[in-house]
Amino acid sequence: MQEPLAFRMRPQKIEEIIGQKHLIGEGNVLRKCLAAKRIFSMIFYGPPGTGKTTLAMVLANELELPYRLFNAVTGNKKELEQIFAEARLYPGLILIVDEVHRLNKDKQDLLLPHVENGNITLIGATTSNPLHAINPAIRSRCHLFEVKALSQTDIEEALCKALQSPKGLNNEITIEEDALHIISRHSNGDIRYALNILEICAIASDGCISKALVEQFSQIPNMSMDSDGDGYYDVLSGFQKSIRGSDVDAALYYLGIMIEANDMDSIERRLLVTAYEDIGLGNPAAVARCVQAIDAAKRVGFPEGRIPLAMAIIDLCLSPKSKSAESAIDAAMSVLRHTSYKVPDYLRFTPVNMKEEDQYDYNRSDIWNQIQYLPDALKDIQFYHPQMNSSYEKVLAQNLEKLRKVKRSSNLAALKKKR
Structure with a gap:
């Protein structure tokens, strides 16, 4: 059975990698690592199909170092232990871990000491943001490098190479320029997706891949909407x-x-x-x-x-905007997280041993807006600050201004005497 086109076209040397000039271009970090013949534990993160695992394998090949592949989801502890045993014979063995953010705690506990002492050089690959998804213990031992989505020009270069290469389609298939552009646009920077579309179109074609054929097999652009990524x-x-x-x-x-x-x-x-x-x-x-x-x-x-x-x-x-409600509740919650304040006695649901004149009066609506409702330590604090972006909130602000001019009191007995 023939291997998929994307697998056959996987680069073996640094010069064959398309894109990622910020990492492998002359004078940039990974190119300097190769020149110095030094490699460090690192994590490559970026969208699917951008060559993270391939880049790790190429680095190992260029440095002539042995490497092993391990999938954090499907791999087990026995496989890791076999790799560790091999690393004792080949210190600095490179371990390339796909989906590194999914390493469970048991596997991490096994791996960390070997990364720490240098017996294993870890190169992880993930589509997730390592600052959020990678365990801090792993992250602190690795350098983080972003592998970026390829441009449409990069994708078209890769497609043309696949059409011409003896490992690829070996010049047996041609492609219309418009068809090439559609594949590159629809791939969304994912070279694997682009090569998969090219391969199925090549199989379905009569020797020339047309625009209509590509549209048949790539009706919807490749979108990065995986709910786990x-x-x-x-x-x-x-x-x-x-x-x-x-x-x-x-x-x-x-x-x-x-x-x-x-x-x-x-x-x-x-x-x-x-x-x-x-x-x-x-x-x-x-x-x-x-x-x-x-x-x-x-x-x-x-x-x-x-x-x-x-x-x-x-x-x-196209509506006026106001974040005043969110800001108000956030300000209130910020205060209560630092200190706990007691609800004033006269506001308690069942006040005990309180004189009737000091209790809240459900029949005196005329004094409700004069009562102090906040604890004494917070009585002058203001959480809500109107934003004057709409006529509606301007009306609220005017009402608020009038209310805040009223002197509120915790002396309910004195308030009740007012008529």
Whole structure:
């Protein structure tokens, strides 16, 4: 059985690697490591199909060092122990760990001493952000290097090499220029995805890969929306920040990605949070309309659900913004996390041994706005600060200004004497 094209085209030497000039270009860090014939434990992180594992293997080959591959998900402790035994014979053995962020604690406990004393040189590969996903004990022993998504030009260079190489299609297949551009655009920087599309199109072609053929096998661009990876969170982040920044076109773009992924749950959660957090009191009516739009979208489902969602996005993007509610509750919670304050006795649900004139009076609505509700230590603190971005919150601010001019008191007996 013939190996896949992407596997056959995997680079063996540093000069064969496409892209990643920030790491392997002349004068850059990994090129200098090769020149000095030194290698350190490191973690490569970046999107799928960008050559993280390949880069690790090429470094080992260039330095003529033995290496072993280990998958953090499927590999077991017995395999690790065999590798450690081999490392005693070959100090500095390179261990390339795919999905390194998934190493469980048992495997980490086995691995760490060998990395610490240099018997093993660890090169990890992950699609996750190592600052969030990698255990600090592993991370502190490794250098972190980002492996970036390839550009469309890089992808086209890789495709042309695959078409010409004896290891690839050996000049037996040609491709139309438009077809080449479509594959490179749809691959989203993932060289493995691009080569897989090229291979299936080559099999289906009559010797020339046409634009129509590529469109048949690559109808939807490759999108980074794996819910376990950083691409997923990057899309959500771009979505919320676009709404916050009032960029309606960008927000619709990110919404489209989530719709293509059929991810209604993420759309609902992120849209609700964004509406209340970023628009908030700037336009409460738009927030309410957003809730209604989400309900409508869930009722009709996709593809029709995209319409009410798009309406909500446009509404929120072009609405006045106010984060005053979020800022207010965060300020209040910041205070209570540092010190605990007792609720004033007259506000307690069942006050004990308190004179009637000192108790809260449910029938005296005329004095409610004069009572001090905060503990004495916080009586003058202000958590809510209006943002004057909308006529609605300006009205709230005017009301607040009047209320704050009232001198509040904890002496309920004295307040009750006022008429």
